[in-house]
Amino acid sequence: MSQTIDVELRQVRKTFGSNIVVDEFDLQIQEGECISFLGPSGCGKTTTLNMIAGFLEPDGGEIRIKGKRMNGVPSNKRELGMVFQTYSLFPHMTVAENVAYGLKLRKVPKAEVKQRVAKALELVKLPQVADRYPKQLSGGQRQRIAIARALVIEPSLLLLDEPLSNLDAKLREELREEIKRLHMETGVTTIFVTHDQEEALYLSDRIVVLSNGKVEQIGTPLEIYNRPATEFVHTFIGKSNKLPAVVEVQDGETLQLRADAGFKLQATAKGQKLTAGSAAHAYIRPEKLRLAVPGTNPLGANSAQGRVRQLSFLGAFAECDVEIGSATVTVRIQTIGEHAGLKPGDPVALIWHPEDVFVFPGEER
Template identity: 45%
Template sequence: MTSKVEFRGLRRVFGKTVTLDGLDLTVEPGQFVALLGPSGCGKTTALRCVAGFERPDSGAVLVDGKDITDVPANKRDAGMVFQSYSLFPNLNARDNVAFGLRVRRVAAATRRARADELLELVGLPGHADRYPHQLSGGQQQRVALARALALEPRVLLLDEPLSALDAKVRVALREEIRRLQLGLGITTIFVTHDQEEALSIADRVAVLRDGRLEQAGPPAEVYDRPATPFVAEFVGTMNHLPGRLAGDGKVTVLGQTLPVDGAVPADPDVHVLVRPEAVQVTHTTGSQPESGIGEVVTASFRGASVRLRLLLDGHDVLADVPGHEAARLAPGTRVAIRLVERPVLVAARTAPDAV
C-alpha cells in the first residue's frame, strides 16, 4: 500500500528562527521526492513533521487526505532512516531489523523470517548475525533501511542517509535505494543538500529556501528551467554574464540577443545566468579584442567532458566541452565564446541571488 502525503501551510518556529514558513507541497502515491536545499532551509524539520518527531506551530500534514498532525509518531505508519544509522549496538543485524516487529509482539519465527528476507533484499545475505561494529558504514545503513521497511510502512522517510559515507559507497547505495523504492512502489521523501544526489534518483525535486518552497518539479525541469535565480544558483553550476535588456522580453549578451525565460528586472543592466554546457567554445586566431573573445585559463578533466575556465573581459566563465575537443583548447589558447540559442534566466545585478 502506498500513500499520498501533503504539507499544507506548515510553519515551525524555534525561538526567533522561522524554520518552516508556510510550506505547501504534495507527494503523490509511489513518488520519490527529494527535499533539497542548504543547511537551515527547513527540509529536515519538514521530514520530522511527517514522522511525528516535530509538531508544526500551524498548518497540517495529511496522509491520504487524513490530517495526522496530532497523531503520535508510533501510530503514523512511516519508516524513517536517519543520517547516523541509529542501530542498537547490542543487537545483531537480524535483531535490529526485527526490533519493530518485536515491539508489536510478532511471533519470533515470523520476525526472524521477515528480517532475513529484508536483509537479502538490501544485499546483506549472510550478515544477519553480525553486530553493528562488525559492519561497514554502508552495510549499517542497509540494515537501517531494512529496519525501516520491516513494518511495511506506507511512507519511507530518509534524512540524509548517505552523507556519512564515502563517495563510491554513496553512489552504489543511492542506486540501491532507488531500485528498492521502485520495486516496492513506496512513497518516499528523501532529504539531502547534495544536488547531484537529488537529481539522480528523485522523480521530483523540491528546492527549499528559508522554510519556503522555491520550486518543485522533475529533475530535468528544475535543472534546465529554474524558476528563480536562487534555484539556478543552488542546482548545478551557473555563470553570471553581464547583459542588457533589449526590450520585448530579450537580452543582449556577448553580442547575441536571446529571449528571457521568466521575470524581467526593472533595471536594464542584468546578470545573464548560463550553465557551463550552454557555453560554446571554438579556437580563434583573432588578435583584436572584441565581444565574445577570451582566453582559456585552466582545463579540468571530468571524464567524458572537460571543464574550461575562461577569462573574458575580466570575468571568469566556465564552459564544458567534449573531451576530444579539449586538446585544441589548452590553457593560453585564444577562443571565441558563444551561447546556445535558447531562453536564458536573468537577475538584477544588485540582487542578492545574482552574486
C-alpha cells in the first residue's frame, strides 16, 4: 500500500538580494513522519521551514501540503502548528488561555475548547499548571505549553524551529524525549529544525542535511551516520579523525593509502573513484578504533604503533588521544576494564578495520 505524501517541495528556491539561501530543494515527507532539517547556522533550514509555514514566499518552485499547492496561501490558512525557540507565550494570559488561543480564533465552541485544552495539557503532562501564568513556569514547562498550544488545534503538520536551543543540557534531553513520545502518541507529521546532530539522530525518521542552501543528503539516522554521501555530512555528523593521505592504488573497492603522518592504511572505496597519486582525506571515527598491546598487527586490519598523549574522562567513556607518527587521533574507550590504568606516555597499538575508513578526495598538492 502506497504512503500518503503530506508535504512536498519541488525545486524550492529562496534568495535575499544576490544571496541564494535555499537552492533547488526537493523533498517528499510521508504522513506521520518526523523529519529533521539539520545544518549549521545560515544553511537555509529555518528559511525553508518559514516557507512551508507561509511566513516567507519562495522565489521559485512549489510547496504542496496534503496535495494542495501552498504558494501564496497565508499561514493562517495552512492548518499548521508552530513551535518557536522563544516559546512566544502571551504573558498576560494563563496557561489554559494560551493553549486555547488558536481554538478561539477558529471559533470553536467553549465547551469543546475546555475539553481540548484539558486533553492537550494532559498530553504534555502539565494539567496542574492550567491557571498559572508563563512567568511562573520553568523554561522546560513553557516549551511544553508551547507544544500543547500547537497540538491543540489538531494540525495536519507540526513545525518546530530550534525548540530546545534555549534550554540547559538536562532540560534539552528531557524535552527531546517528550517530543519523541508526543510524536509517537499523536502521529502528526513533524518537521524539526535543529543544528544539534544528537537531537536530529534521536528524533528523526529521516534527516535532511543542509549546507549553504543545498541538500547534502537525505536519509535515515543510520544512513546519515554510517553511509555519509559527502565529506561535509561525515564531518558534521558525529566526531571523526581526519588523516590527510595520498592514494597509492585502487583495486576495485580496495584502496591503499599512505597517510601524511607516516604510516600506510587500507580502506574500502564505498563507490569513490580515486587515482593513484591523488590527494585524499581518510576519516575514522573514535569508536571504530581499538587499543591493543604494542606490537599488535592482526591480519586483515589496519594497525599503527603510537603513544598515549592525553586522557579525557567523560563519564561512561573516556577519550584517549594517541600520537601515531606526526598525527594525533582520538580513541573512545571504556573507563573500566583493560584500559582503565592507561596514562600519558604509555605505548599502545591502534587497530581498525578497512571498512570503517571513509575516504574523500583531498586538495591537490
